[in-house]
Amino acid sequence: MKTENVIEAKALTKKFGDFTAVNKISFEIKKGEIFGFLGANGAGKTTAMKMLIGISKPTSGQANVAGFDVYTQTENIKKNIGYMSQKFALYDDLTVRENITFFGGIYGLSRKRIKEKTQQLVSELGLEEIKHQLVGSLPLGWKQKLSFSVSLLHEPRIVFLDEPTGGVDPITRRQFWEMIYKAADRGTTIFVTTHYMDEAEYCDRVSIMVEGKIEALDTPKELKKQFKVDSMNDVFLRLARNIE
């Protein structure tokens, strides 16, 4: 049985004036997949992601996210996705609980559901002691984990993570990836951009963007075979160097 595609992009393009930030990228992502979206700084990852989450209109091409069109049905897309941006995006001046309540509330969860979710989330992340602390006072790693959990609050079909582990220590990164796996096991599709090549190894499939184009797309294993190298790091360097 063929699993359904939750994201489909066909020749998706974004131009800013003469500059083509994203140049005809195409891919399909299946339900429950962890899709690594790699690329150097400025390769167009964030721009591509913004088109998929409905906050940037594509210049041309097509894309469907969770079955909705990125041109006309962005509000439907937004109901079905979670997003965690590069910048930390919870409110620093609200407490852990208040943040959960707020985001739960704006996604339309009932009071009762919010309470349950808060309880569950707080105990899962071990935040019992500090649930009344302002988020701004938490260490970065905790914030990131909390932020990820909040993006899953409304049980979206797809979660977009934009460099979620930037600046986080290795232990927290590992815990973070355990959380990602857990979410994927429950059937949530994960779309993640990263700079860490070891993280790329954790992904089911990986695409590598260079100067607005997708230059490689396959499982980490296949990519390594294809480029005849031992690590994703080498795959990345090989691709980036070819361009230079």
Added chain:
Amino acid sequence: MKTIAYIVQKEFKQIFRNKGMLPIIFILPILQLVILSNAATYEVKNIKFAYIDSDHTSTSRELVEKFNASTYFNVLADFDSHDQASSAMLAGDVDVILEIPNNFERHLLKEKKASLSLIINAIDGAAAGVESGYVNQIVQNYNQNIKTELMDASQKAVQPVSIVSIPSFWYNVTLDYKTFMVPGILVLLVTMITLFLSGMNIVREKEIGTLEQMNVTPIRKSQFIIGKLFPFWIIGMGLLTIGLILAKVIFNIPMVGSLLLLYGYTSIYILVVLGMGLFISNFTDTQQQAMFISWFFVVIFILMSGLFTPIESMPKWAQIITEFNPVKYFVEIVRMVLLKGSGPLDILPQVLKTLLYAIVMNGLAVWSYKKVS
């Protein structure tokens, strides 16, 4: 509706948790009202007064005594000669010189009529007019038979030019400028605080990155905007309340008209200001930019509102510009309702213009707010 409630709740928590913001919202307006209302006055007081008494009689001394007794004049010196007095005026030591001529008393007794000459520093023309009025008043109170004659500074040696004293001038003496200024300054603080706060609030979310997060949620544009602006609408109304209480308690400003009417108008007026704040925040990326642009508009609005200077004295083109100034309407209305007791029909033109302004401004703001770039 529920979504809006969540946003409003969050905003209030954030506002009251912001230690830097609270004083701006509550302490500043109070200071502003108390200080500005006392400072922004057209009353001419502590006039630097000198005299030349060439008469040296009991009548002339008695007249000088009247000036001494007045709270408006500081009697600084008595000069022997005209030249001395002129150089003191040039040095800026005195502003008003009263010259009591020789035979002043005798003329008064014999001819039932006498003249005084008066020299006034008229660099500030308005103040000079007021000073002249004060002098006249004191002199006339003293003796109906004395007439002051104003000397033109350029030809002080030549014939004194007689001026007609204006009996109605005494209004200015008793008119309390605070009664005129306090309601105006109330407008100023409601406008400034709500504009700055609303403008900076949304830009702040842009700066810290949470606005992007909001744009990825299914919150509708209208929900977000209403949820964002409603708390500041409440704060604006709260400021009006604080201001009115202070105006009553500290300044004892008469409140002749209906407060309900004033609140009703203010509720529309604040919508204009909030729309402006949102509009500004849509076109700026940092709080500094938003602050700077808001400040620019606030200064123009205030100077062209008739708060300090009458609109009637502005050139025609400036008067046309003031038609687009919401602050002007609010200043007019506050003064009309509080001091004159104007009713709904009297203020209808201003209400309609403000309403139109609110619709246009908020329309523009909502239109320019984009969830998608």
